[in-house]
Amino acid sequence: QKEVEQNSGPLSVPEGAIASLNCTYSDRGSQSFFWYRQYSGKSPELIMSIYSNGDKEDGRFTAQLNKASQYVSLLIRDSQPSDSATYLCAVRRSNTGNQFYFGTGTSLTVIP
Amino acid sequence: EAQVTQNPRYLITVTGKKLTVTCSQNMNHEYMSWYRQDPGLGLRQIYYSMNVEVTDKGDVPEGYKVSRKEKRNFPLILESPSPNQTSLYFCASSLGGTAIEAFFGQGTRLTVV
Numbered sequence: 001q002k003e004v005e006q007n008s009g010p011l012s013v014p015e016g017a018i019a020s021l022n023c024t025y026s027d028r029g030s031q032s033f034f035w036y037r038q039y040s041g042k043s044p045e046l047i048m049s050i051y052s053n054g055d056k057e058d059g060r061f062t063a064q065l066n067k068a069s070q071y072v073s074l075l076i077r078d079s080q081p082s083d084s085a086t087y088l089c090a091v092r093r094s095n096t097g098n099q100f101y102f103g104t105g106t107s108l109t110v111i112p
Numbered sequence: 113e114a115q116v117t118q119n120p121r122y123l124i125t126v127t128g129k130k131l132t133v134t135c136s137q138n139m140n141h142e143y144m145s146w147y148r149q150d151p152g153l154g155l156r157q158i159y160y161s162m163n164v165e166v167t168d169k170g171d172v173p174e175g176y177k178v179s180r181k182e183k184r185n186f187p188l189i190l191e192s193p194s195p196n197q198t199s200l201y202f203c204a205s206s207l208g209g210t211a212i213e214a215f216f217g218q219g220t221r222l223t224v225v
Contacts, residue, residue, distance in 0.1 A: 004154075034212065043202055043216035044155070088155065098143070098162065099170055104154035 001026050004091050006103035014111050019076040021106050023089030026070070032092040033065055035074045037085045038105065044088055048074065079110040114139045118203050118217035125193055125224055133188045133220050135203030141215075143206045144186040145170065146178065148199040149219075155202070161186055193224040 006023050013019045021035075032051055036044040050056045050063040050072070062075040072091075076083055086105040093099055116137045125131055137144065145160035147170075157170030161180040175197055177189040186205075190197060200221050206214040 032212075043219050045216070046212065046214050049212055090155075098160055098168075100145070100157050100160075101171065102147075102155035104152060 002103075003027065003093075003101035004089055004103040006087075006089050006106050008104060009107040010109055011106055012109045012111055013079050015079060015081060017079050017110075019079045019083065019108055019110070021074040021076075021087050021089075021108065023072045023074075023103055024070055025072070025089075025091045025101075027091070027093050028067075028070065030070075030091045030093050033063070033072045034090040034092075035061075035063060035072075036088040036090060036102075037083075038088055039085045047087075076108075079108075081110045081112050084109050114215065116203055116205050116215045116217035118201075118220050120220060121218060122221050123223070125222070127194055127224055128192050131190050131193060131222075133190075133201060133203075133222070135186045135188065135217055136184050137186075137205040137215065138184065139205065139207075139215070140183065141205040141207055142183070144180070145204050146176070146186070146188045147202045147204065148172065148197075149202060150199050158188070158201075193222075195224050198222060198224050 034049045035047045038044045048063040050065045056063045060077045064073045086107050088105045089103040091101050119134045142163045146158040147155045149155045156172045159178040161167045203217040206212045
């Protein structure tokens with residue numbers, strides 16, 4: 001079983017729509033959760049971090065965490081063509097020190 | 113400008129020839145780590161370092177070595193590279209504490225033939 005699982009996509013949404021990206025993780029002891037954006041050929045960029053159950057909003061981005069269901073999601077409102085990228089979910093398991101586990105990423109295309 | 117710098121960006125080498133990929137950060141970050149990224153497998157952590165002289169294994173440490181003699185530098189050493197180490201490598205750093213992987217280097221594409 002993978003530590004972090006994401007649908008690989010591709011996910012296509014029209015410009016202006018809401019894009020919803022999902023991630024599940026296997027270890028209940030995980031404490032910290034992150035979303036990264038990676039453009040083709042570039043390095044990952046941190047978008048959001050979330051540590052407690054509920055929603056966290058930052059501009060057009062909302063991260064949602066449900067520890068009981070071991071589920072993390074990222075909503076992108078008013079999607080723009082510049083949001084077209086691969087989105088990586090990452091988890092830090094505090095019971096193993098500072099090891100990070102990344103999902104394989106979901107490819108998002110925003111259609112103008 | 114705050115940055116994580118990796119060198120080289122591209123490297124082709126032969127099996128068994130020792131190599132070092134350098135990583136340097138100018139933000140006085142305590143935490144640094146190395147990843148490899150492979151299609152279908154995503155980013156996998158190789159080693160990380162919480163501070164000078166403190167290093168620990170990540171998910172896939174076999175075949176790699178690291179050292180942290182100074183805070184700014186965290187080189188990745190492949191003593192005897194093999195073709196299965198052909199990959200895209202990223203170095204990352206963060207302030208520490210919550211250990212967010214905040215800044216990634218530009219990546220090093222390594223090919224072992």
